[in-house]
Amino acid sequence: MGGYTRLLVVLSMLAAVALTSKAQYVISINKDEATKQFYTSFYIGDDGMETRVNLLLDLGTNLTWANCRRLESLSSLHLVRCQSPTCKAIPGNGCDSRNICLYQQPNPLGKNSSVTGRVVQDTASFTASSFRPFTFSCAAVKTPQGLPPPVAGILGLSTGEYSFWRQVTKKFNIIPQFTLCLPSSGTTGNFYIGGISYSVPRTPTSMRVSSGEYFFVVNSIYVDGTPLSLNPGLLNGGAKLSTVVPYTVLHTDIYNALAQSFTLKAKAMGISQVRSVAPFKNCFDARAAAGNNIPVIEIGVPGKIREERWTFHGTNTVVNINKKVICLAFIDAGKKPKENIVVGTYQLQNYIVTFDMSRTELTFSDSLLLHNTSCSS
Ligand SMILES: *[C@@H]1O[C@H](CO)[C@@H](O)[C@H](O)[C@H]1NC(C)=O
Numbered sequence: 216m217g218g219y220t221r222l223l224v225v226l227s228m229l230a231a232v233a234l235t236s237k238a239q240y241v242i243s244i245n246k247d248e249a250t251k252q253f254y255t256s257f258y259i260g261d262d263g264m265e266t267r268v269n270l271l272l273d274l275g276t277n278l279t280w281a282n283c284r285r286l287e288s289l290s291s292l293h294l295v296r297c298q299s300p301t302c303k304a305i306p307g308n309g310c311d312s313r314n315i316c317l318y319q320q321p322n323p324l325g326k327n328s329s330v331t332g333r334v335v336q337d338t339a340s341f342t343a344s345s346f347r348p349f350t351f352s353c354a355a356v357k358t359p360q361g362l363p364p365p366v367a368g369i370l371g372l373s374t375g376e377y378s379f380w381r382q383v384t385k386k387f388n389i390i391p392q393f394t395l396c397l398p399s400s401g402t403t404g405n406f407y408i409g410g411i412s413y414s415v416p417r418t419p420t421s422m423r424v425s426s427g428e429y430f431f432v433v434n435s436i437y438v439d440g441t442p443l444s445l446n447p448g449l450l451n452g453g454a455k456l457s458t459v460v461p462y463t464v465l466h467t468d469i470y471n472a473l474a475q476s477f478t479l480k481a482k483a484m485g486i487s488q489v490r491s492v493a494p495f496k497n498c499f500d501a502r503a504a505a506g507n508n509i510p511v512i513e514i515g516v517p518g519k520i521r522e523e524r525w526t527f528h529g530t531n532t533v534v535n536i537n538k539k540v541i542c543l544a545f546i547d548a549g550k551k552p553k554e555n556i557v558v559g560t561y562q563l564q565n566y567i568v569t570f571d572m573s574r575t576e577l578t579f580s581d582s583l584l585l586h587n588t589s590c591s592s
């Protein structure tokens with residue numbers, strides 16, 4: 216038995232106790248299969264007039280936005296005035312003729328659209344916790360572009376002062392951090408706010424914040440242990456994390472280096488390349504790849520002492536198109552993307568990822584699947 220296999224077996228024996236994760240504030244995460252988007256639900260409203268709302272998770276949104284046509288009662292909603300400190304603290308605020316604070320939300324899914332809403336306050340409730348005022352933006356629009364049907368708005372998870380998790384951690388005076396465990400198809404994951412404890416091995420690395428979004432430093436990228444030879448300038452901006460991008464998006468030069476190396480290693484394992492299936496560019500014979508015999512992709516990040524690696528196995532690196540074809544689950548973003556690397560949700564599924572603003576630190580766990588558990592356990 217090889218070292219790696221032995222390790223897996225030992226880890227599996229620990230599995231039953233591995234993911235008894237503890238956190239005080241937990242909300243479930245669902246995946247909409249058709250759009251590959253993730254959303255969470257809680258209640259808005261008061262006094263028996265609460266409405267359950269499903270909101271898309273977006274790490275880039277500063278202020279939660281909800282379609283108020285979906286709310287059953289507006290009786291407990293409070294309008295925010297333009298002169299209030301709350302209005303002034305919201306980036307991109309505006310003011311209407313009746314002195315009501317406005318917020319313009321760029322649609323994270325629509326390239327050229329935005330939604331304007333009035334800034335309001337109400338009670339938010341989830342898992343036996345309830346708080347007021349919960350500040351969000353209330354718009355009345357028909358069908359927001361690209362949102363899955365059950366979703367009635369966007370949950371703001373940016374680093375900003377009025378993001379959802381900030382409002383919760385301030386209200387309950389808990390550590391300013393949150394954790395995502397995105398589920399794979401057909402299961403439910405978890406969104407934890409505040410401290411969390413769990414027993415799967417994890418790796419902390421420093422986080423960088425820019426325009427309210429979350430980035431981490433990338434030293435290098437490896438395929439089966441071999442580093443890609445990249446112009447180092449390509450990695451300067453690091454990688455952004457996204458909960459709305461389904462597959463990790465890479466600058467053309469990074470994509471090509473990754474695809475070339477992955478294809479070479481795969482061929483050496485007897486996995487031949489087949490015709491591509493859009494939007495993917497590099498596809499392979501699924502039958503030859505059966506089992507878990509797929510090159511491993513790793514992102515090298517600065518650790519506390521030396522470089523650490525975020526390791527991705529087959530379930531996060533290739534997507535099954537049909538019984539015969541699998542494709543490399545990364546997207547070529549062209550030569551001039553806004554960010555050279557945006558880590559998307561297919562790669563984040565079944566990892567526990569913690570965004571700790573008290574230390575500006577990002578922590579990712581091992582793949583839970585290696586430990587015979589998942590975000591749904
Ligand atoms: C993984 O867990 C499942 C369900 O708990 C169990 O049936 C299976 O034997 C476990 N596999 C390993 C390799 O431990």
Ligand SMILES: *[C@@H]1O[C@H](CO)[C@@H](O)[C@H](O)[C@H]1NC(C)=O
Pocket residue numbers: 327
């Ligand atoms: C985006 O919207 C602006 C303003 O509405 C418009 O002028 C522009 O042509 C649009 N661009 C695209 C690519 O649709």
Ligand SMILES: *[C@@H]1O[C@H](CO)[C@@H](O)[C@H](O)[C@H]1NC(C)=O
Pocket residue numbers: 275276277306307321373375425426427
């Ligand atoms: C969110 O707020 C930050 C400042 O905190 C700003 O730089 C950024 O542009 C805002 N993002 C959006 C989408 O409005």
